[in-house]
Amino acid sequence: QVxxxxxxxxxxxxGGSLRLSCAASGVPFNTAAMGWFRQxxxxxxxxxxxxxxxxxxxxxxxxxxxxxTISRDNAKNTVYLQMNSLKSEDTxxxxxxxxxxxxxxxxxxxxxxxxxxxxxxxx
Numbered sequence: 001q002v003x004x005x006x007x008x009x010x011x012x013x014x015g016g017s018l019r020l021s022c023a024a025s026g027v028p029f030n031t032a033a034m035g036w037f038r039q040x041x042x043x044x045x046x047x048x049x050x051x052x053x054x055x056x057x058x059x060x061x062x063x064x065x066x067x068x069t070i071s072r073d074n075a076k077n078t079v080y081l082q083m084n085s086l087k088s089e090d091t092x093x094x095x096x097x098x099x100x101x102x103x104x105x106x107x108x109x110x111x112x113x114x115x116x117x118x119x120x121x122x123x
Contacts, residue, residue, distance in 0.1 A: 002026040004096045004114030011120045012086055020081040022096030022114060033099040034072055034079040035059075035107035038092035038119075045109065048094070049081060052105040059106050064090075088123040 008020040022034070035050030049060045049070040058070050069082040079096065096114035097107040 002098065002112045004098055004112060006094065006096045006114045006117040009094060009117030009119045011122065014086060014088055014121055014123045016086050016121075017082070017084045018086065018119060020083065020094055020096075020117060020119075022079045022081075024077045024079070024096075024098055027098045027112065028102055029077040029098075030074045031102035033104045033107050034070075035097045035099075036070065036079075036081050036094055037097055037109070037113075038090075038094045039116075040089075040092040043092075045095075050097070050106040051079065053099075053103055057105045083119070086119075086121045088121050091119060091121050093118050 003025045005023045031053045033052050036048040037045050038048050039045045051058050051070045051072050055072050067085045072079045093116040095116045098112040099107050100111050
């Protein structure tokens with residue numbers, strides 16, 4: 001059974017930082033691309049970032065490029081999202097995603113989803 005458990009969300013002032021973590025089980029983590037999507041109230045889900053199975057390939061949405069950094073620790077089956085210079089428009093529920101197939105470089109909405117963690121940025 002696949003389990004993706006996100007943590008690290010919360011309330012932060014604009015300009016502040018948060019680090020999200022996602023602990024994965026039930027997936028072949030060392031060969032699975034991992035990533036993050038988010039959904040703000042009243043808006044569609046949007047891709048945030050993904051990291052390939054080896055950690056060498058990363059992708060970012062234009063809206064977060066230069067502010068967010070994705071990383072992974074294959075020894076801990078955990079993926080991280082460091083979020084700096086947060087803006088009010090980053091307020092959303094952030095979801096961890098794990099690829100269904102091995103050796104992919106990025107994730108999609110068809111992959112495994114966690115339950116989400118709320119990030120609220122106050123202006």
